Amino acid sequence: MIILNNNPYKADFPVFRHYPDLVYLDNAATTQKPIQVMRSVEKYYSEENANPLRGLYELSIKATDAYENAREAVRKFIGAKSTKEIIFTRNATESLNLIAYSFGKAFIREGDEILVGVSEHHSNLLPWQNLARETGSVLKFLECDRQGAYSPEDLKAALTPNTRLFAIAQVSNVFGRFNPIREFAEICHRNGTRIVCDGAQSVPHAPVDVEDLDVDFLAFSGHKLYAPMGIGVLYGREELLEQMPPFLSGGEMIAYVTRENATYADLPHKFEAGTVNAGGAAGLRAAIGYIESIGFENIVQREKELTALAFHEMKRIEHVSIIGSENSEDHNGIITFTVDGVHPHDIAAVFDADGIAVRAGHHCAQPLHQHIGVQSTARMSLAFYNEEKDIERFIDTLKTVRRRMGYGG
Amino acid sequence: MGDNIYNEVLIDHNLHPMHLHDLSCATCSNDGLNPTCGDSLSLHLNIENGVIKDGSFTGVGCAISQASTDIMLDLIIGRSTEDALHLKELFSKMINGDISQEEIDELEEAGALQNISKMPARVKCALLGWDTLEKLLKEEGAK
Incomplete structure (x- = not known):
């Protein structure tokens, strides 16, 4: 003790x-912020701020470094293979919406099935409801027992040859219980089904390694992880992200644009349209450093x-x-x-x-x-x-x- | 903050609501929903010649929404629909923190909910029954 x-x-x-x-x-809603995180945001805006990723001068290079170093810190923190697999978003909700929209466009067709845990937060339910409605695919639910436990046998029984995707939180925000994600991923992959893991409640409270869990996607928010509000993460397997179309379009996500067409930037910038939240990313990096120091x-x-x-x-x-x-x-x-x-x-x-x-x-x-x-x-x-x-x-x-x-x- | 809203009047109406039951003689009903907390209630009225002869509510909710609705029914049963709409206006004014002492007196027991004006998160709870009443009376008036 x-x-x-x-x-x-x-x-x-x-x-x-x-x-x-x-x-x-009320830490499952959002955590308080340590001074180390606040100082890092202040440092970014005092010493490193310019529009990252496109400037041709020293300060913009500093801003780019601050942003990309944060991406590397996240990559290491969750054990991803490459920074191409780390997309910055606003929060877990935006990450999950990105998957639904973009994976949905690339891979979900009429008659396909999407399986969702019944205990999911609305942010890991509504994007799938909408996707099902838009594509004519079928939304199905995996039920848990009164203790909040899901059984691998039920998952096996719920999967069909048409199940393209299974969306489940690693830790439910109501039960607080860990789901056996690695086992679920193995069952899904044997069926050719992709697995989306909502890590909003797990990543702040336990070591999470995407390679070890073998998930296809992981979403989490910075603000539940002692970082500022407005910065979140989507991890996605590189070969899937490559095949997915952009979520938002505009600046900083293109390679070449003509009047009628555009070639998109490479990963991860393809999914990060517009000026990014570099200050938030710097704060997230400091939060990860803080957690690691403890x-x-x-x-x-x-x-x-x-x-x-x-x-x-x-x-x-x-x-x-x-x-x-x-x-x-x-x-x-x-x-x-x-x-x-x-x-x-x-x-x-x-x-x-x-x-x-x-x-x-x-x-x-x-x-x-x-x-x-x-x-x-x-x-x-x-x-x-x-x-x-x-x-x-x-x-x-x-x-x-x-x-x-x-x-x- | 917090504790002082749960005064005796509110606690009593929540634990022993007079008007929480079905109403077989109802001439009209309407549902109210507070989407932020999922509280929902149905309001049932018996209206004859522009007078609210009887009324009741059914459904589940927090102490504030239950007590507020029960107090409201105490106040409006026996009154004209016009009077009831006037009282709704006064109640909204009170909850928005913009009301005179005379107007509070008109609200009788409903004045016990005055402090809710200091708890923005609970304003919707206090208004649930009253908003449902307004919607119902306006729909009935339009018929």
Whole structure:
């Protein structure tokens, strides 16, 4: 057991100096930002800013370097073979939309099937709904059990010769549970099916290696990874990206343009139309450096211990039900719950009154809530900078929710 | 912030809503949905000669939307549809933080929701029943 109070990393996050009493437990929505990331963005705009990738002068070369060095840092971070496979986007949602549009144009035809996990975030569902509607392909769902687990046998049974693609999160933003992506990828590939992995909730909290997982695509957001908002990543297998048409078109993604036609730039710039978010990329590189300086071993251990502490205390509170696995090991920093008789928005308001930030609603996963038969839920989600006393305050408030909403006892 | 919105009036109407039931004598109904949280309710009214004789609501929602709708029905049952629309206007003004003390008095118990004006995220919850009422009455008036 490591010491969970007097967390040495909390001091890196200026937000906690501004709000010393804030208990921030909405990290699955977005994380707070360390000073190291903020400084790197300031450094970029103070010392390196010009329009990257096209300037013919020194400052623009510095901007290009800042941007491309960030791409290399991401490549290394997720174990991709080449920087050609790393596309910068705004966030995971844009990455997933890019795949749906562009992979869809190249590979999805009428009568094809797209398989999606029922627990998916709307950002890994709506692009596929739209693609199915536009192409006349068929959207099918893989169901999970009440613990949030998907079975490889169900996946095998759901795949048909027409299944072109399977879209699934590595970690559900509601259950917090890791899906066996490597096993799923193997099953999909044996069937000639491509696998899209939403890494928004996994990449910030565990080492993720795309070669080891053998996924065809991986999407994640910078802002859930301690980086600024507005920078995200799409990893795609080079041979697939080569065959896919551009998503957006315009400047910085062309090789040669005539009045009627254009030749597109090579990967990865083919998919990065317009002036890019180089400042955000610099921030993302700093965030990766920050995570690496702490080390995933340390991060995972802290988050697991804090999760276990919260989980076991929550289990002991009457009228509180945890959604998903009965085992705290499966929750990975995300605990979604309900309180009997109290609407989740009222739960969140009671927490807010005590200075504790939690999420309430359907967490952008309405089909999942329909599947498990609850209208909406509350969710606490933590990060390595949280402390034992954050969990204690969370539990203290949770114990008072029903009384404060007018229930006796 | 937060706690002071859950006053006794609101808690009581949420835990013991008088008007949360079906209405067999309903002459009209309308559905309201808050897409940000998925809360949905149906409002049922019995209107005769321009007077709201009876009313009820069904559906699920947070304490604020449930209590606000229940209080609203207390207020409008027995009144003319014109009066009801006037009260809706006052209620919206209150929730937007722009209302006089006399106008708050007109809203009677609904004045207990005044503090919601300080919680932008919950404004839609407080207005759900009232917006549904307005939509229903305007559609009925147009017939």
